[in-house]
Amino acid sequence: MLRTLPRRKMLRYCLADIAKGLFNGMIGNYL
Incomplete structure (x- = not known):
């Protein structure tokens, strides 16, 4: 499945x- 997906x-x-x-990570630092 992954190979059939476009690179974009x-x-x-x-x-x-x-x-x-x-x-x-930012939320974890602020809390």
Whole structure:
């Protein structure tokens, strides 16, 4: 399934995952 996905979609998912991790990290620091 991963090979059939376009690179743009995979890149978008990777960036979203990284952004989510950073966002959760920031929230954890503030709490």
